[in-house]
Amino acid sequence: MDDFYRENILDHYRYPRHKGHLEDPDIHYHDVNPFCGDEITLELKVEDDRIVEAAFDGKGCAISQASASMLTEELVGMTLEEVRQLNKDYIIDLLGIPIGPVRLKCALLPLKVLKAGVWGLEEWPE
Amino acid sequence: MDDFYRENILDHYRYPRHKGHLEDPDIHYHDVNPFCGDEITLELKVEDDRIVEAAFDGKGCAISQASASMLTEELVGMTLEEVRQLNKDYIIDLLGIPIGPVRLKCALLPLKVLKAGVWGLEEWPE
């Protein structure tokens, strides 16, 4: 129990960082998890191939929302090329919990939306 | 072995009775066994709802051809209503051998053709 709903996950879920919308985002992307219907919208402002602002909106479980919150925190300052390198393990490390293949899809939804929005990669990160 | 290829089955296969064609048959029907491609054509002459002549032609295994030969022997003199009553067990008795569901289809092909030709029953006899 404690493992899965660690305090920091619940904390990001309760008080999500970067939740909301940007004015005139350079990148705006939205997608759903087909297996459960959860949704994430991601907005970015980019300067010189570097992310300068990030925001997300969405509805879903603690895992997907905490993942979005944690990810957007990391995004600011990242280059688009760095975004391309982000993978499944990056998110697992960020969350810091053991996670099976079904819940993993929840956790990866924000990253999927990010990579689709930035690079047109329409697949679940591997 | 002896059970399956009894002398009388081989005898009917070697020397088929009523093999050939009738002049101006009243009933003529042809069908195949979809599971193996064997074929039977049956021709009948009918007077007052009673079969007066019967002939078959076809290609196939000893079981289907012996079954056709034995069946045509029995047909002469039979009423069409009696034909309607003929079922699977009738053929099994006629052949007098134990038979599984796949070879049974071989054995029943002549009866199937008969009932389709006489009564329009397009199904394997049950």
Place this chain on the structure above:
Amino acid sequence: MTASTPTLQVAPMPTVAEIRKDFPILQQEVHGHPLVYLDSTASSQKPVQVIEAMDEYYRTIHANVHRGVHTLSEAATTAYEDARLKVARFINAPSTKEIIFTRNTTEGLNLVAYSWGRANLKPGDEVLITEMEHHSNIVPWQLICEITGATLRYVPITPRGELDYDALSQLLNEKTKVFAFTAMSNVLGTINPVAELVARAHAVGAIAVVDGAQSVPHLKTDVQALDADFLAFSSHKMLGPTGIGVLYGRKEILQAMPPFLGGGDMIREVKLSGSSWNDLPYKFEAGTPAIAEAVGLSVAIDYLNQVGMDWITEHERQITAYAWEQLQQIEGLRILGPDPERRGGLLSFIFGDIHPHDIASILDMQGVAVRAGHHCAQPIHDHYGISASTRASFYIYNSLDEVDRLVAALHQAKDIFSF
């Protein structure tokens, strides 16, 4: 196959404790707690008799069916066709020719939509389904309407989670060529009056397609009494293996339909210039079928018959009534769908604003397996303005104690998410 005789024969009335002994998977612990499996609506567990029958089939009689004359092939064909007879009797179908083996309910419904639909639907025609359908009874009709130009209409549902019969009367009319509906909703638990809905369809000249995925495993089914034209269901939801399902179809309609999948077994003759089709039911079974799975399904039906469908229905009614009472008392929990008297053995609910995934994960940590999500029925969830729900479902092997475990686990979830 001696494995096919359930151990229940001696007991005049089965008890859940006896039944549970036949289900090896239920003996395990999950996260240190005895497993409470409340997800049979998604897929049921299998009794050891079913597992052993398939094992035995592979160890003693496997071969390809229908076209082999050697002993194993004759034996495999007999086993496969005996399963078809067993299925026919189980739903009281007049003939085995009306029993088509599919992969699952979904394939059965697609078969009807593609084959019957492509031959019979045209622009101006209407297909009527309901808002409480599983995606399997929605998407095939969306696809075939797009192909044929027919129009798809939906019967709305009432706030209580039942069909809106006033709307139905309007929507079902002489333009309707097919009315397809579920016998039991997998989200709301609503049991629809199948015979009445079939009669209504027939009254306007439409065929009636029944999604029996949730009804056949739980309620005694008689296709002749229901007068249904088609009924689709899945083995894996009724104690049988994965990989096989059934489509019952009325003979006259099946005979008139073009084939669906082409290949081995479904043909009469193949010529380079074209082909003709085999008799029913083979016309609709292309390629090597799920033979071992048919054997497993056949033994699952033996098991259900031995326990008794009436016993099963009554057993589920009792658990559901109890669970309803208990869940009602949890503050912030709202059950979707009708009262216990008008529903089958499942309860979907929302619980405050805790996301169903989180509820299910927390329950799982306590050994309680429930399903969370849209349960392949997004339109119902849209109807209630939610994107997901949590569902607990009951079957032959569940007990009242397990309901208590569910309730306790829900209280835990509340504690974790109470902020």
Place this chain on the structure above:
Amino acid sequence: MTASTPTLQVAPMPTVAEIRKDFPILQQEVHGHPLVYLDSTASSQKPVQVIEAMDEYYRTIHANVHRGVHTLSEAATTAYEDARLKVARFINAPSTKEIIFTRNTTEGLNLVAYSWGRANLKPGDEVLITEMEHHSNIVPWQLICEITGATLRYVPITPRGELDYDALSQLLNEKTKVFAFTAMSNVLGTINPVAELVARAHAVGAIAVVDGAQSVPHLKTDVQALDADFLAFSSHKMLGPTGIGVLYGRKEILQAMPPFLGGGDMIREVKLSGSSWNDLPYKFEAGTPAIAEAVGLSVAIDYLNQVGMDWITEHERQITAYAWEQLQQIEGLRILGPDPERRGGLLSFIFGDIHPHDIASILDMQGVAVRAGHHCAQPIHDHYGISASTRASFYIYNSLDEVDRLVAALHQAKDIFSF
């Protein structure tokens, strides 16, 4: 699942005697004689490792996949997706997204014909197949050509039972949109040069669809080296269970294709107004899949890998060469198809004018299981002016002794029918 480790690990080179120990069904007697199973082309037998893995799956981890977050569902999803990865590696597919689980080869070929065909074929286009195809690779194309108005053409075969390459050069042209052919004929044993045929198809802008039902179980397969666009095969012919097959498809092509069956799992979002589709491979897997069967197939692949595909091919080559020699010496027996060097492990023949059914029945009485009939390939038989043939086929567990048993039984048949 410890059951997934074949017992062969210790032996550097397997022997048939060791392998046979893993196949319980081969230990039996038929009509008082030890069973000689020479019908693996129709369906192979299963090693105990495969049987036990499925048993174990049902006893410990069964649940529905993909949409459940409880422990069993996560475990079942892992098992199912691991099987997909195993299949991808086995045929060297670049990505698991390109592996679609079907019921069998037949369904895979129908999926391509219906989905790709409906979207891409129009009057004036040509579909090219060959006269040596199994009905599964003929009938779907006949059906889709009728629906789309495209024209179906056939590559003829030479008297030696190989493709007529002169005719092929004519028939394969810029009108050809798809060239579908078998990698190995299930009647003639002919092994077609897949990579070369694919290259020829690509040279005229056609896609290449390969029926791998007979090649994947017997020959090392590398879809990237072959450059095939689609490859379909069946689990039950490669030591795996019934009820599951595989369609490999090139990602770009699959992505552009409309879905085939509609229902659960294959959707992204279902709205009353229409639906959108899930990512690959799920877009093409509607409804609850054959989960236990995927687990069984995965262990069958482990088994094949452990024995080694090269060993299997070489083993079959030796038996086939020996059988060829022996059968050639039987007076009145004529083998169909090419010489042993250019064929896989099967021999179809005609024997005087004894009907193949009768041959097979007489062989069966001596415990020898062969197949008789048109083997779902009527056009080949029409080509030779016959309606049926008898086929003996060999696999991993067959021995040279068994060929001797076959030969002896054939002499018996001759005695019975010598009149």
